[in-house]
Amino acid sequence: MSGLLDGRVAVVTGAGRGIGRATAVLLAGHGARVVCADIDGEALKGTVELLDGLGTAVATDLTEPAAPAEVVARTVDEHGQLDIVVNNAGYTWDGIFHKMSDEQLSAMLDIHLVVPFRLLRAAAPVLREAAKRDAAEGREIFRKVVNVTSIAGTMGNVGQANYAAAKSALVGLTKTLAKEWGPLKINVNAVAFGFVETRLTADADEGGAFAHGDRRIPLGIPGAVRERAAAGIPLGRPATPAEAAGGIFLLCTPWSNFVHGQVLTVAGGQAEGMS
Numbered sequence: 001m002s003g004l005l006d007g008r009v010a011v012v013t014g015a016g017r018g019i020g021r022a023t024a025v026l027l028a029g030h031g032a033r034v035v036c037a038d039i040d041g042e043a044l045k046g047t048v049e050l051l052d053g054l055g056t057a058v059a060t061d062l063t064e065p066a067a068p069a070e071v072v073a074r075t076v077d078e079h080g081q082l083d084i085v086v087n088n089a090g091y092t093w094d095g096i097f098h099k100m101s102d103e104q105l106s107a108m109l110d111i112h113l114v115v116p117f118r119l120l121r122a123a124a125p126v127l128r129e130a131a132k133r134d135a136a137e138g139r140e141i142f143r144k145v146v147n148v149t150s151i152a153g154t155m156g157n158v159g160q161a162n163y164a165a166a167k168s169a170l171v172g173l174t175k176t177l178a179k180e181w182g183p184l185k186i187n188v189n190a191v192a193f194g195f196v197e198t199r200l201t202a203d204a205d206e207g208g209a210f211a212h213g214d215r216r217i218p219l220g221i222p223g224a225v226r227e228r229a230a231a232g233i234p235l236g237r238p239a240t241p242a243e244a245a246g247g248i249f250l251l252c253t254p255w256s257n258f259v260h261g262q263v264l265t266v267a268g269g270q271a272e273g274m275s
């Protein structure tokens with residue numbers, strides 16, 4: 001059976017669960033081979049089992065300085081090419097601004113800005129060489145970068161000054177690379193999610209946490225805030241991870257070849273905040 005993404009090779013970060021896993025499933029379901037990177041090796045195994053032999057797991061803490069380049073090297077070693085990069089790995093470390101620590105700020109900048117920066121810088125020679133080869137041989141093939149941001153980054157969100165600043169910085173990176181890489185036919189776009197049902201947005205009372213080094217960072221949001229947030233969505237409920245992945249997938253297919261340097265809001269119409 002032929003798929004829309006047959007012959008394509010993708011890297012998806014944070015593919016162990018949530019939106020990243022759903023994205024890997026969708027990309028592989030349309031024929032792409034998918035290199036799945038996540039800090040959580042056990043969760044990654046579960047993802048790769050869903051990919052019908054098209055997935056590879058790379059268990060790594062992407063905030064380690066060498067890790068993003070290792071993911072790219074592994075992809076090229078195994079598949080000889082790289083066509084799609086989805087920068088999705090992330091978490092939240094919320095707090096009210098006047099009590100926010102330097103560590104909270106730098107952790108968010110690390111995972112949401114520095115990691116995508118390093119991954120794309122490592123991917124640059126691979127993407128650029130392929131584009132130059134295509135041009136020399138008279139082919140026009142579009143490659144794809146999708147950076148996952150948030151409406152917290154585009155509209156602000158109480159308790160998320162660190163996260164919003166980092167996600168907003170990722171928009172600046174997206175738009176700049178769109179200008180630099182447009183001539184190479186590398187589409188660079190971002191997706192800004194609103195409320196998606198994952199462990200990041202689960203009820204805080206469920207006790208979810210992100211383990212990073214010695215730290216255990218509590219995840220989730222208070223039940224009352226969850227209810228208010230859902231009520232503010234014109235579609236009436238949060239997105240499923242699969243619905244969120246749909247927004248990323250659109251930007252990975254040939255049907256978005258002329259969509260470039262954009263931030264696609266996938267939020268069920270939610271428009272609270274300052275745009």
Ligand SMILES: NC(=O)c1ccc[n+]([C@@H]2O[C@H](COP(=O)([O-])OP(=O)(O)OC[C@H]3O[C@@H](n4cnc5c(N)ncnc54)[C@H](O)[C@@H]3O)[C@@H](O)[C@H]2O)c1
Nearest residue numbers: 014016018019038039061062088089090150193195196198
């Ligand atoms: N859930 C939402 O409502 C929402 C809204 C806006 C944006 N987002 C963004 O979507 C992306 C995916 O989030 P999700 O909701 O699916 O969360 P999730 O917790 O379900 O999945 C995120 C994955 O990223 C991985 N990860 C985090 N830090 C890592 C690191 N240092 N190295 C390797 N892997 C790491 C985690 O292990 C996890 O498997 C994030 O960037 C998040 O900020 C989510």
